[in-house]
Amino acid sequence: MPIDILDFEKPIGALLKEIDALSAQPRTRERQQAIDALERRLEATRSEIYGRLTPWQRVMVARHANRPTVLEYASRLFTEVTEISGDRRFADDHAMVTAFARYKETPVLIVGHHKGGGGDTKQKVYRNFGYAKPEGYRKALRAMKLAEKFGCPVLAFVDTPAAFPGVESEERGVAEAIAVNLREMAALDTPIIVIVHGEGGSGGALGIAVGDRILMHEFAIYSVIPPEGCAAILWRDSNRKVEAAEALKLTAPDLVRFEVIDAIVPEPPGGAHTDHDRAAALLDEPLARALAEVSAMDPAARLEARYRKFRAMGSVGIRES
């Protein structure tokens, strides 16, 4: 069984193994029919399992090693993708990708965390596992200011466990870097579409996630703290992560209910990691629609609407007497 089959995906893994075994043998009509039958069962099994994922299972899917990265979406949906580098202050953070590109004729800026997914350990280390440092947030802001200056919409792809919790992060002011992004993105005079496509890890995610429309993938998560961390603090036992994941209400349907996100982006049955092409194709339509909507708005009205959107965050949880 491939190592990237998750625990609860065992029935899927077993079918994949059978299909592999049959495919390896010489092709006959009967064998092909058997493979087709297995493929249909695979699809059905995936839909069945993914139709009733628990919150903790969604956490595992959102963190899946083969989940498409920002660059995988970029190469499928955009042309002329041209990465730019550096925060002009300290360094170039490889955990944060910034690239100009064309999306259906329109020049756009892509900003996104990159965990090094799909790559080997060396790749993951190069990307610091998607933990951006202060220079990553400053690089993102520098690029976004360019986008504003030249009238490009910003498409922000969110997928990070957290901002990097290390000594140099604190020394160089990761808190300040995130805070400034929050303030500046609230007033950035160009359309911003946010796509939470993997792990929306706390302040590290939010640092590039203020925008006019917030889309979230079906099996992505968005949370104030990782379930393990929450369990360690509140239950004093990080093994209670399953309960913590439940309690934190970090799934896409929860966040629609809390009016934190605008729309859910569907994934292929079995999750985006099973089929990157299809995952990208499924993102295309909602992304194009959101971008068309906010691009059509008068700039002042768009900024006012963005302000109102975030101004209302949390109102669902307040009672005023």
Place this chain on the structure above:
Amino acid sequence: MAWFKKARKPMGSATAEKPSRVPEGLWVKCPGCAQVLYNKDLESNLHVCPKCAHHFRIGATERLRILFDEGRWTEHHTGLASTDPLHFTDTKAYRDRLRATIDATGMTDAVVVATGRLEGLDVVVAAMEYAFIGGSMGVVVGEKITRAIEIGVDRRQPVIVVSSSGGARMMEGVLSLMQMAKISAALARLDRARVPFISVLTDPTTGGVTASFAMLGDLNIAEPKALIGFAGPRVIEQTIKQKLPDGFQRSEFLLEHGMLDLIVDRREMKAVLARLLRLLGAAPAPVEPPVEMATAVEADQR
């Protein structure tokens, strides 16, 4: 009354390592220099050790009493309460935890928003309360601080936020996280209106509070030796697998790394704030009290 009383750690805090909240006994041992201090003396010294200048943690009301002229202010937006939107339960239901904290502290949530005068200058102050679930920021804290900033925009009065918080409130999930964006958006408007915003950081200021308004002051001012950071020290130790150096994430460390403008002793704080606000263009309010002062609540009657 006990001669000594051990300070209890406030719950829900990831950073409360030193028992530095003001205890209620007659005598107090200073965690800074081990000197035994008479509580009354400590109180008259604004809860700063007269010997070593250790700053004990103080509550929001005490903070307002120190900052406002004659200890008089008007409190705003007292009627806001959390509805427990997640129906969160860990080892205890959040709803019960909230009720118990409200009963114990007499507060409705972890921040007090007040207007009044500071050396004759009209100001808006939001003071956080660490004793209320570790000063954590949930939807109510986010809303109240946002409204404080909006008062500043509307009246063109400087806004001072005194932080004392472990960060976002886990029990309100991603809605807590969003308060960072909400408050920062409001600060963008205050910024554009050219009304001063001063962030006062006290022990401890960590997590999502640091990564939003606490670091966005036109001026960032800290009390001495306050713990200030994004990630908690324990999380960082787990990441780097070694012990952190002494003084890491303390005010002096942040000043050295360019994150703060000043470190100010609590006994000087009011005078320094007033001086800076005047230098930034704040003019003294007219001598006759505005209407709202007539309804001002005496601090010690609250």
